[in-house]
Amino acid sequence: MTDTAFQQCMNPACGATYAIEQVHVACERCGSLLDVRYDWNKLPRLKSLRFFEHRWSTKGTAAEGRADFSGVWRFRELLPFYRAEEDIVSIGEGRTVLQQADILASHFGIKPGKLLLQYEGLNPSGSFKDNGMTAAFTHARLVGARRVACASTGNTSASLAMFASLSEMQGVVFIGSGKISVGKLSQALDYGALTLQIQGDFDACLRRVRQIAVDAPEMGIYLMNSVNPFRLEGQKSIMYRILEARDWETPDWIIVPGGNLGNCSAFGKAFAELQELGLIKKIPRLAIINAAGANTLYTLFKQGVTWKDNWYDATAVQKHYAVLAEQDYHAHTVASAIEIGHPVNLPKALRALSIMNGVVEEVTDEEILEHRAMVARWGFGCEPASAASVAGLRRLLDKQVISPDESVVCILTGHELKDPNVTVKYHTGIDMKAAQDTAPRSEPHGKYVNRPIPVEDSLEAIITAMGGDPKLATNRRK
Ligand code: F0G
16 A cells, blocks of 8 residues: 555655655655655545445444454555555544534524534544544554553543554653643543653643654654544544545635644645545635634734745744744633644644635634533533634634535544543632642542653653663754
């Protein structure tokens, strides 16, 4: 399979290619993000998306049956970078639901049948991240990785930890101390990942884990953040499932919360490829919703930073970051999952906005909390970041960017139980998180206790906490 797939730098001025078997966190030549690309002409030609329908009836323990059972791999002809079905690492991800949310729709003045909610919280680890993790773990196994790591606002770490324990790799997660919800922290601990609570935010954690992956190869880290292009291959499947649930009819709009901007980037790639393959007639429009307290994409897009001539104004982005650094700006929002100031997939998100004729909107914490409560009241519930998509819909209806006649799919990225503190506080006014901070502690003593390790934000301290030689950090950026 792999001779028909390769990795390629997304910068057309560079265009460097790498074999699927290679591991890079960025282009070696120019530092840009990589894409997974396919030589579709050499692959069996798909005549129609209906081809995938027969897989619903396949079950069983054979490799083919397990792949068919997965909501990601039943579309495997659209992400054909793996070697053989036997090599696919799957935990039964992607069996999610597209709910027709008519009661909720009536509160927006939207006609029945026009508002749909894609519940990615119904994945095994409770968020959309499992879609990407199955693909990245399949690649990690292909290259023989033993230790996988990520920085996370919580869901990536939960998903990584679950996949790592089930595929017998060591999982290491970097989380900002006090920055992630208790539901997500409990998952990383429970699934046995080495959990490093770094004194910093997500942006600091991502900087460190990338540094270690690149500058300390002795640590043998395979990086699982969404700079890993294989993650995005799996996340394309969210779009395939939406089309499938609508009998292959494209909706008018897809609305998604934007954090590190991997998900929206994957959506753009999915539709560009489906169009290239002649499998769809129409591409839906994309709306990416930032929290107002973490609105880098919104700000830049509004300033006119867009995808033009296959590239973007990188200087304007650098200038923006320089101003933020000068102001010592840190993202802050109740939607901790998208509390990100430096979204690494920004160029790919701009590309997706161009492919899908997209818009960017921002919503306040209050709007997020109010719309999260509405989804819970008239749906299956979701975590705060996910509700940004529904709050964004309200804004875009008010601004008449979206009309109430159009069909809209909001992606609900994470399960309601990921962040119960926010829910309890909304309904009772009691801040459970603050109560936990002052609660008396006892020594944990169970056989499977896996304590989080507090670590200062320095390479030396982190490498030591991972059981490595702190000297590895000397002569390297601190
Ligand atoms: N919604 C939820 C629930 C998330 O956990 C995330 C990202 C997003 C939306 C944004 O998706 O990054 O692809 O734009 N969470 C990451 C994490 C950053 O570490 O779990 P994105």
